[in-house]
Amino acid sequence: MRNINKPLKADQQHSKKDWFSTQLLEWYHIHKRNLPWRETRDPFKIWLSEIILQQTRVNQGLPYYLKFTEEFETIEDFAQADLDEILKIWQGLGYYSRARNMHECAAMIIEKYDGHFPNNYQELQNLKGIGKYTAAAIASICFNEAVPTIDGNVFRLTSRFFGISDDIAKASSFKIFFDKGLQHIPEHEPGNFNQAMMEFGATVCVPKSPNCEDCIFSNLCYAHQRDMIDALPVKSKNIKIKHRYFNYHVLRYKNQILIRQRTSGDIWAGLYEFDLYESEKSLKISNFENAKLLYSTNEIIHQLTHQKLHIQFGVFELNSEQAFEEIRNEKLMSTVSVNALGDYAVPKPIELFLNKEFCQ
CATH class of the missing domain: 3.90.79.10 (Nucleoside Triphosphate Pyrophosphohydrolase)
Known part of the structure; x- marks a missing residue:
């Protein structure tokens, strides 16, 4: 890993690790938004919220989550629904392959797992449409497995705070950020830690004009201390339209x-x-x-x-x-x-x- 911070000594690393996770969790318990999927550990509802919120802002995805949970109380209800019914409720969210994959995933859970989600990160990735991010969210929130979620918000916060300049558009960078998350995720609150990372990135350490003046991490943030907020994270662009x-x-x-x-x-x-x-x-x-x-x-x-x-x-x-x-x-x-x-x-x-x- 290429880290542009000066290396910390062993005792400093341990101190910074404990301080970061402790401060982040304290902040989260005070400032987190009141969202319905944060009031449950039901894998069906966590899965539903995570799939909806991929490529979708919270304020846009929330009405869809409420509609889906109103129509389908359980994974069995969802699996038995017609795909046309699911697509109609999904209408307007875009990326319709997510809805189709969800329907296939629900059927797979009923048929192969007797209606119960697998309870670990590795096995969850065997399900249709569930990648590393969603698997980590379900595993940590529902089953208390200490595995970090890595999304755009986590990339941004981690890159800026720790001074990581690896290109997040490259697949090889995932392991770098994943390993950094493993160093800091607490065993006793992995789900809350993951949600706190995403919440902080979504509300404070935002892409443009982040709220650095009120940020609890500004004194130790690599990017803030070196005026590199706009330079991190590094993301190459190679999209042909x-x-x-x-x-x-x-x-x-x-x-x-x-x-x-x-x-x-x-x-x-x-x-x-x-x-x-x-x-x-x-x-x-x-x-x-x-x-x-x-x-x-x-x-x-x-x-x-x-x-x-x-x-x-x-x-x-x-x-x-x-x-x-x-x-x-x-x-x-x-x-x-x-x-x-x-x-x-x-x-x-x-x-x-x-x-x-x-x-x-």
Whole structure:
């Protein structure tokens, strides 16, 4: 490990270790936010909260957590639900593979583990969609195993306080931060320690303009003492954005409309959409055979992690029921009433389109 701090002597290391974990836990018990998943050690609810909060802010994820726990009290309830039902509740969170993996994971727990989560870090990682971070959260919070969670907040706090300059975008850096966590996580409160690390990173040691003046660690923080807050953590950027152009044909006849379910192997698998023509560049919505173009939208941009979607909608009224049915059969689509569209899980851009322009 390349640590840009001056090495501490053995007695100093022991003192700093005890001081760091003690101070962090004291801070956490006083300042932690009142969140429902902090009132339980139920593995199902901890798992649910951790999966939801991946790539999702707490204030955005909280309503989803409450809705899921209201609909599904146990892992058995969740496993027995239809995937469409889960995707509908998940709608708007994005990264829909998380919801699909959760459904598969729940079935695996019922079938292989008799409805009980494995009680250790290593075995939890055998479950669908559960990686090192989620496994560590469940193991420490629910089963009191002293294994550290490593997420963006932990990377940032650890890097700044201890002066670790290893690139967090590289897979090799995980072990460096994981080993540092192992040095400091207390055996008696591993779950609270992990939650405290994430909470401190999320509320105090934030990415930009952290609250260093009121930080309990500022006197010993490597980055603060050396004016390196903006330099740590080190994270290289090598993301290539792919542009895609989606042209949706909203085909309707009176109060009926055509939709289809997206298949696996691409974004939004399992969600419903209108007839789609994907082009290589932006196009003007053109006429559709046996249909009248009622109106089209301006192009909207929907940003994903590695993709930028350029989306436009054209709303068409078919000139006869026969033409409507022929298109449905030709394109292997399903007929639903306009009023029932809200029952189907759709991608965020389609949800926004429906809410703003189509179902008013």
